[in-house]
Amino acid sequence: MFELILNQPLQPADGYNIENQINRTINVSGGHEIVLLAQNEMSQFPGIDLVHFTRDALREVWASNCHITTKYLATLWWGNVNFRIFNRVFSARSMDRLQDISVVLEERLAVLSYAIDRVTLSDVFMRMLLPNGELKVPYVGPAFFTKILQFYVAAHQRDDQVLLPIIADQWLMKALYCEMTDAGSGLRDDIFVIGPNGISLQDIPESYFIYVEWFNHRCQGYNVTPWEMEGRLFRNPVVANYYNQLVANVMQQHQQEQIVVNVNPVPQNQAVFLKVYDKAGRNYGKTFQIMNNHWTLPHNTPHVYVEWLGQTYEAANRTYSGKGNTLRGKSTIKELINRNHWQPGDAFSCEFIVLQDAHVYRILGRQ
Secondary structure: OHHHHHOOOOOOOOOEOOHHHHHHHHHHOOOOHHHHHHHHHHHOOOOOOOOOEOHHHHHHHHHOOOOHHHHHHHHHHHHOOOOOOHHHHOOHHHHHHHHHHHHHHHHHHHHHOOOOOHHHHHHHHHHHHOOOOOOOOOOOOHHHHHHHHHHHHHHHOOOOOOOOOOOOOHHHHHHHHHHHHHHOOOOHHHHEEEEOOEEEEOOOOHHHHHHHHHHHHHHHHOOOOHHHHHHHHOOOHHHHHHHHHHOHHHHHHHHHHHOOOOOOOOOOOOOEEEEEOOOOOOOOOOOEEEOOHHHHOOEOOOOEEEEEOOEEEEEOHHHOOEOOOEEOOOHHHHHHHHHOOOOOOOEEEEEEEEOOOOEEEEEEEEO
């Protein structure tokens, strides 16, 4: 898949408007001093556009003399923390924690700019992951703290022989899963787990080091820097499409292993349809209606998800259990519809997947 991505024209780096996130963080944190400091340093940073804040600009911030807390917060803002946990990530308590660990955080990260081996990377990773870890900030998980690892090293690498840590989010993990599959790498199934909530690493931090090492060596084979390759892959829709096609057989096998007996199974090769609710009322434009509900009954699962481009969005089970014909009730469904600018009446064909503890509606395309 990397070869496919490299043959695409190089697109300008996307920039993101982080001004609103900064202002919201000030409110959520109660005007915490490190947040106000970050706002001041970011606003005065030469050449930085907060309305069009790019990954290259973030790397410049990491290479600057700004405070480490400013760099950390700028990374969270660029990464766009999910609004469901935004208030927790940027609470005064979390900001206190970030402030408390700032000195030792910078010391630990500095070690990685000289050399990254299994021990040093695993040590920092676990200190940021574990609930009682020395570098743990509440509610900041691997998808975000691996951004911290990457940007620090990208801004302070001593030479090209130092491995570049790679972000462990859905986009990059899916990209590497695809490339490892294409390469026939036996390591793929040692480091990745695929489930209804997407792809994840297993046996961390061991799997994370292999993930980083394999990516760096693969880029070397293509004569492209890991930084450029990661930029080409990040949020690239080709990655999601390629991944969805590739893992269809894997998920089908997983489904067969965990299938729940369904008295009214969906006909073979028959898609289920979801429609953005178009009748007047509180569901208008923010709810999915299951158009052929009888094919998905009985609704007897504790979890129900809509999947789009490899991302899962959970719906409230109380509106689905029994014979319910709508997927609504949680902000994630409304977020999915709004983010893609779908309109009331828009209909989508879906693959309906029944797992042991979940129903998944995987959107295949618009009708």
